[in-house]
Amino acid sequence: MRVLFLGGAGMIGSAAAAEAARRGADVTVVTRSEPRRQPAPGVRALRADVRDTAALAGVLGGAEFDAVVNWVGFTPDDVRGHPALFDGSAGQYVFISTCSVFARPVPQLPITESSPRSQPEFGYPRDKIACELLLEEAYRSRGFPLTIVRPFHTYDRTVIPSLAGWTAIDRMRRGRPVVVHGDGTSLWSLTHSRDFARAFVPLLGNGHALGESVNVVSGDVLTWDQIHLALAAAAGVRRPVLRHAASEAFGEQVPGWREVLEHDFRHSMLFDTAKLRRLVPGFAPEVPFAEGAREVLAHYDAHPELQVVDPALDRAMDRLLGEA
CATH class of the missing domain: 3.40.50.720 (NAD(P)-binding Rossmann-like Domain)
Incomplete structure (x- = not known):
C-alpha cells in the first residue's frame, strides 16, 4: 500500500x-x-x-x-x-x-x-x-x-499531559500543592x-x-485528579497535595488558559468507541496511563534540559492557594 x-x-x-x-x-x-x-x-x-x-x-x-x-x-x-x-x-x-x-x-x-x-x-x-x-x-x-x-x-514520552506540565511535577516533588481545575472529577480520555x-x-x-x-481514542477514562495522581506516582511522590480552583479563577490568574479551560478541559469527555472497534476488529489500547506516565517521567528525568518550570504559573498557583 x-x-x-x-x-x-x-x-x-x-x-x-x-x-x-x-x-x-x-x-x-x-x-x-x-x-x-x-x-x-x-x-x-x-x-x-x-x-x-x-x-x-x-x-x-x-x-x-x-x-x-x-x-x-x-x-x-x-x-x-x-x-x-x-x-x-x-x-x-x-x-x-x-x-x-x-x-x-x-x-x-x-x-x-x-x-x-x-x-x-x-x-x-x-x-x-x-x-x-x-x-x-x-x-x-x-x-x-x-x-x-x-x-x-x-501523548507520548515527550509530553506531560496536563496543562501545568513540568511545573506541576516540580511542585509535587517540592511538596507544594498542585492546583487542579474544577473539583478534579471531570472525566477525560488519554491515548x-x-x-x-x-x-x-x-x-x-x-x-x-x-x-x-x-x-x-483509547477509551481509557480518567478524572483529572487521577491523571495528576498517576503522574505523581511516576515522579516518586507518594502523597501529592492536590487542591482545586474554579476554571474561571484559573483563567483569571493564567489568561492563556482561559479559552482552553472554558471550552475544552473543564467538560467531561467520555467516548463511545464502537465504530472504531467495528472498523478495526480486535483493537484495544495496550498502554494504560500508569505505564505511560512512568514512560514520560523516565524520559524527563533522563533529559534535565526538559525540566522547565514556568515561574508565572508557579506564582499563579500560589495566588490561587492564597499564599502570594
Whole structure:
C-alpha cells in the first residue's frame, strides 16, 4: 500500500508513519522543513509546503497513492485545493481533525461520531469544523474519497499531559500543592501515540471507512485528579497535595488558559468507541496511563534540559492557594 502523509512528522504522525512502515506500507512524508523527529526506517521524506497546492503537485509529480493523510489542515484555505488535486490520484483522503469539534457542554454522553459539532468561540476546533464541512461537501457532491479521523488528547514520552506540565511535577516533588481545575472529577480520555497508531493505520485503505468520521481514542477514562495522581506516582511522590480552583479563577490568574479551560478541559469527555472497534476488529489500547506516565517521567528525568518550570504559573498557583 502506498501512503502519503502531508505533514505528519510530529508526535502522533511520526508514530503512525512508523507503524504503517512496520506493517509493510510504502510511506512518503511531505514536510515544509526538516522534521524535528527523524522519519522511521523505510519512510521517505520530501520537502514542500503542503498548503501550497501548486508546489505540492510539483513535488508529487502525478504520483498515485492508496491513502493520503492530511495532518496539517487547520483552516479551510489549507485544504481547499485538495479535492481537485487528489481526485483520481488517491484511493482515500484522510483528514486529521479533533474530538474538540464536539459541542460543549456535550448534550449527551458518551460522545459518538454523530454527536453535534459546535464551537463558535474556540478558534482551533471552530476552524477544524469548517475544514470538515468543506471536505464533506466534496464527498457529497463529487464522491471525493474522504475519511475524517478525530484524535483526542494524545501523548507520548515527550509530553506531560496536563496543562501545568513540568511545573506541576516540580511542585509535587517540592511538596507544594498542585492546583487542579474544577473539583478534579471531570472525566477525560488519554491515548498513547502508540495506541493511536495501532488503531489508525488499519483505517488506511479501508473501504468501509470511506465517507465516515471516526473518533480514534483509547477509551481509557480518567478524572483529572487521577491523571495528576498517576503522574505523581511516576515522579516518586507518594502523597501529592492536590487542591482545586474554579476554571474561571484559573483563567483569571493564567489568561492563556482561559479559552482552553472554558471550552475544552473543564467538560467531561467520555467516548463511545464502537465504530472504531467495528472498523478495526480486535483493537484495544495496550498502554494504560500508569505505564505511560512512568514512560514520560523516565524520559524527563533522563533529559534535565526538559525540566522547565514556568515561574508565572508557579506564582499563579500560589495566588490561587492564597499564599502570594
